[in-house]
Amino acid sequence: MLSTAQLCNYSNEGYVFVPELLPLAEISAVMTQLPELCTLERPEVIFEKDSQTVRSLMNIHTYSKAADKLIRNQSIIDPVKQILDSDVYVFQCILNLKRAFAGDIWQWHQDYSTYLIDDGMPANRLVNVLIFMNEVNEFNGPLMLVPGSHRGEAIMNNVDDTTTPYPIRALNNRQVASAIEVNGVVAPKGPAGSVIFANANIIHGSASNMSPWDRALISLTLNSVENKHRGSVRPDWVVMNNFSPV
Ligand SMILES: O=C(O)CCC(=O)C(=O)O
DSSP states (O other), X not given: OXXXXXXXXXXXXXXXXXXXOSOHHHHHHHHTTHHHHTTOOSTTEEEOTTSSSEEEEETGGGTOHHHHHHHTOHXXXXXXXXXXXXXXXXXXXXXXXXXXXXXXXXXXXXXHHHHHHHSOOOSOOEEEEEEESSOBOSSSOOOEEOTTGGGSOOOOOOOBOSSSSSOBOBOOHHHHHHHHHHHOOBOOOBOTTOEEEEETTSOEEEXXXXXXXXXXXXXXXXXXXXXXXXXXXXXXTTSOOOOOOO
């Protein structure tokens, strides 16, 4: 569970970072499956622009038992229930690989803009749980967040489907610069098993990975069962339609 100070941090800053929260054995159980998972011929396997490097494994928990076990760990589920004061279901669960030398950027964005416009999400009662599957350092493309930006409105930009193979409602440079001017920017770093709990409206993104170290990260989005999405325009291998509580 999160302490009062951590809850306060989440509410004020829009995120809280908890180093070394998950057991390494559960992380390794997923990581040892990666070579096999990346060769699956499924739409969930998304490639970088080079068409060779795997960028993401969408909803990995539906075809990896180890990933399914990891994301049900009570050390992450309980804090999310605490934050939302509700039971939750898995809305999305994406493993972003950000491979050494080849992993590309995630443009600056707010997840909630997409949930609102494209997925029929009634309200922002979601938490994005970002699980470090490798050590994250300053060189391998750490996730950057703009603290406090979750309090702004969800910006309704158009979908950018050209910068990377994953379409995203990216923010423009002016929007990002003004948010950072007011709030600053952070990039939590730490060993595998560390976790960021983030508000779905916080502005975030990550640079490309020019380092020799992979930076795999699971982005698990949990939604309140009282806030079920009402029908997404995105396919069900992108957005889950299973509302069972975890
Ligand atoms: O893996 C990353 O660096 C980006 C993740 C992200 O933007 C997200 O989960 O919405």
